[in-house]
Amino acid sequence: MRGADGHADPENAPRLHTRRWFLGSLGALLAGSLGWWGVGREWSASIRSLVARRLYFLDLDPAGLDAFARDAMADPQLPFPKHMHVRRWFFSLYSRVPVRLFPLLPARDRLAGLEARVVQKYLLSTDFFLQGADESVTVRYRAYFDPYRRPCVNPFL
Amino acid sequence: MADYDLILVGTGFASSFFLKAYLEVAPARARVLVLERGRHDSHDWQVRHRRNSSTVASTTFVNETAAKDWVFSIGFGGGSNCWTAGAPRFTPDDFRMESTYGVGRDWPIGYSDLEPYYQDAEELMAISGPDDSQSLFPRSRPYPQPPHQFSRPDALLKQAFPNTFFQQPTARARHATQGRPGCCGSMVCLLCPVDAKFTIENGCSHLYADPRVTLLVEARALTVETEGGVASGVSYEQDGVVKGASADLVVLGANALFNAHILLRSGFRHPLLGRRLNEQTAVDVRVDLDGLENVGGSTLITGTGYMFYDGPHRATRAAAYVSTLNHLSLRLERGRWRQRMYLTISFEALGLDENHVSFDPARPDLPVVVHAVNSPYVLRSLERIPVLLDELLGNLPVESLAIGRPTSNEAHIIGTTVMGDDPESSVLDRHLVYHGVHNLVVLGSGAFPTSTPTPPTLTLSALALWSAKGVLG
Numbered sequence: 001m002r003g004a005d006g007h008a009d010p011e012n013a014p015r016l017h018t019r020r021w022f023l024g025s026l027g028a029l030l031a032g033s034l035g036w037w038g039v040g041r042e043w044s045a046s047i048r049s050l051v052a053r054r055l056y057f058l059d060l061d062p063a064g065l066d067a068f069a070r071d072a073m074a075d076p077q078l079p080f081p082k083h084m085h086v087r088r089w090f091f092s093l094y095s096r097v098p099v100r101l102f103p104l105l106p107a108r109d110r111l112a113g114l115e116a117r118v119v120q121k122y123l124l125s126t127d128f129f130l131q132g133a134d135e136s137v138t139v140r141y142r143a144y145f146d147p148y149r150r151p152c153v154n155p156f157l
Numbered sequence: 158m159a160d161y162d163l164i165l166v167g168t169g170f171a172s173s174f175f176l177k178a179y180l181e182v183a184p185a186r187a188r189v190l191v192l193e194r195g196r197h198d199s200h201d202w203q204v205r206h207r208r209n210s211s212t213v214a215s216t217t218f219v220n221e222t223a224a225k226d227w228v229f230s231i232g233f234g235g236g237s238n239c240w241t242a243g244a245p246r247f248t249p250d251d252f253r254m255e256s257t258y259g260v261g262r263d264w265p266i267g268y269s270d271l272e273p274y275y276q277d278a279e280e281l282m283a284i285s286g287p288d289d290s291q292s293l294f295p296r297s298r299p300y301p302q303p304p305h306q307f308s309r310p311d312a313l314l315k316q317a318f319p320n321t322f323f324q325q326p327t328a329r330a331r332h333a334t335q336g337r338p339g340c341c342g343s344m345v346c347l348l349c350p351v352d353a354k355f356t357i358e359n360g361c362s363h364l365y366a367d368p369r370v371t372l373l374v375e376a377r378a379l380t381v382e383t384e385g386g387v388a389s390g391v392s393y394e395q396d397g398v399v400k401g402a403s404a405d406l407v408v409l410g411a412n413a414l415f416n417a418h419i420l421l422r423s424g425f426r427h428p429l430l431g432r433r434l435n436e437q438t439a440v441d442v443r444v445d446l447d448g449l450e451n452v453g454g455s456t457l458i459t460g461t462g463y464m465f466y467d468g469p470h471r472a473t474r475a476a477a478y479v480s481t482l483n484h485l486s487l488r489l490e491r492g493r494w495r496q497r498m499y500l501t502i503s504f505e506a507l508g509l510d511e512n513h514v515s516f517d518p519a520r521p522d523l524p525v526v527v528h529a530v531n532s533p534y535v536l537r538s539l540e541r542i543p544v545l546l547d548e549l550l551g552n553l554p555v556e557s558l559a560i561g562r563p564t565s566n567e568a569h570i571i572g573t574t575v576m577g578d579d580p581e582s583s584v585l586d587r588h589l590v591y592h593g594v595h596n597l598v599v600l601g602s603g604a605f606p607t608s609t610p611t612p613p614t615l616t617l618s619a620l621a622l623w624s625a626k627g628v629l630g
């Protein structure tokens with residue numbers, strides 16, 4: 001804070017110091033926990049929570065969902081590079097909180113598109129459509145959906 | 158004596174169909190050299206690498222118009238590797254736009270001239286199609302294969318438009334053919350996992366194994382050599398070395414960017430050479446349906462609509478061609494998983510002289526491509542999309558629509574070597590022979606005087622057969 005002549009007011013200095021220290025620590029704590037929450041998390045954990053959040057109304061077999069998340073990580077068509085910490089952080093955040101709650105998020109459309117691709121891949125990898133899309137039955141993972149490994153799989157036929 | 162009877166550049170549809178017709182009449186001692194600039198990336202290679210070609214096509218030309226893409230595939234088989242295999246004919250009016258509607262140019266040939274060649278091309282590719290489209294496309298013989306199955310929304314569109322909505326004619330086999338299984342609906346047609354769509358590899362490899370034919374891959378044609386107004390051969394580059402070969406007949410089938418570029422580089426100077434580059438513009442539409450499941454369609458693109466195609470409107474705005482698609486795209490909502498369909502509406506283009514391919518001596522290997530001007534003829538139709546959709550979808554329980562932006566390419570490259578009877582206003586004659594050079598043939602959709610809204614490949618394939626007949630007798 002400055003005096004009327006533009007010089008710093010020595011009276012205020014200690015108070016300012018304390019407040020800055022407090023705000024700084026709070027910021028660091030917040031950033032640290034958010035960082036831990038996001039970066040410390042594996043992509044596969046985020047994939048799991050993304051699918052579970054989006055399909056909350058279905059009963060998903062947990063072991064199958066784990067297996068799907070592992071297989072999705074190895075899919076070259078899905079962008080889950082190991083070294084992209086910022087992206088991983090956003091994805092982790094997004095996998096728990098729906099994107100519509102972040103109207104100004106720059107990557108909003110890309111994340112929503114990625115969500116649709118991942119969730120669709122999951123459903124196509126399960127027995128959901130084989131069971132007549134019955135939403136009351138547990139959904140079980142069969143094999144990762146890849147038309148080049150398992151062609152002719154199509155619930156629209 | 159020339160080294161070869163025929164030098165053929167490229168191994169896509171145009172070259173392969175010409176070669177087929179050539180070998181049928183050529184003597185046993187005929188010598189044919191085929192130059193293909195790319196590699197032979199086999200179907201197995203493509204599936205392993207999940208791409209159509211080891212050559213990145215965008216590195217083979219200079220695009221001066223950032224907003225406009227040009228998409229094609231380099232290598233043995235050309236675009237047959239990546240095409241989605243829609244194979245409809247043009248309508249009779251497509252060949253006479255100027256005399257019927259006062260826009261564009263008439264073709265020097267009509268539908269009835271091309272009809273027998275359409276039929277032959279359809280048989281070569283075992284096209285599956287609907288025989289109830291006779292009123293729009295008169296045919297001398299039935300389609301080689303029965304049509305694919307409509308989806309449920311398609312069936313409603315057929316009820317609403319019985320005379321203008323049909324199953325899409327396609328080279329995605331309905332039933333197994335010799336060498337191809339039937340399409341099983343994997344919906345990734347750019348690279349079919351089971352090899353069900355026609356490609357040059359699965360349908361024409363035997364032509365390149367013919368003892369009369371020498372195929373050189375990774376051999377890029379540079380120029381057509383001429384002597385006294387006659388084509389005498391081709392210079393080409395292979396393994397970094399420039400070589401030459403002479404021939405009695407030179408045929409270019411390298412697509413509309415490269416054919417024009419090779420000719421310009423060779424010193425051909427017709428004022429229209431390289432000009433009138435164009436292609437259709439399309440808009441994709443996602444339709445969420447209320448209670449109607451989009452199931453039952455047996456392939457990627459099931460329906461084609463001609464309800465906004467021919468008619469007086471074509472005097473002022475572009476004709477539209479409607480396709481219905483079965484993308485594997487779920488609606489992630491309870492109970493509504495499959496209540497979604499996709500449409501593409503494609504509009505014809507007009508070839509404008511400002512849009513062109515040119516040769517730049519500073520970058521001699523790369524065609525320079527400019528597409529700076531869009532015709533108001535097309536823009537007027539784009540503005541009417543909401544009206545068209547209202548009319549088109551009146552019979553369907555539409556919940557919501559998402560209309561995409563006009564696409565930056567349709568993967569069809571048209572114009573640059575237009576055909577016509579008058580050497581002043583066209584580059585090629587009616588048999589695709591370069592005006593004034595009787596032994597130089599330039600194949601492909603570069604020859605089309607008008608684009609039409611329809612995908613071009615069946616027509617350019619039929620035109621290659623027609624050209625071979627005209628040139629070889």
Ligand SMILES: Cc1cc2nc3c(=O)[nH]c(=O)nc-3n(C[C@H](O)[C@H](O)[C@H](O)COP(=O)(O)OP(=O)(O)OC[C@H]3O[C@@H](n4cnc5c(N)ncnc54)[C@H](O)[C@@H]3O)c2cc1C
Pocket residue numbers: 166167168169170171172192193194195228229230231232233234235236237239240241242243244347376377378379410411412413415419567568569570600601602612613614615617
């Ligand atoms: C993704 C995609 C989807 C498509 N889907 C459809 C569809 O559903 N229906 C339809 O009608 N059309 C479709 N097309 C368009 C279709 O692929 C083209 O119309 C068709 O391939 C053109 O045939 P062509 O023989 O004239 O040229 P191409 O198939 O492009 O073949 C040209 C050949 O020449 C070679 N070549 C080029 N330059 C040289 C040189 N200097 N020397 C030697 N060789 C050379 C190339 O490597 C290639 O093999 C699609 C295109 C793409 C890219």
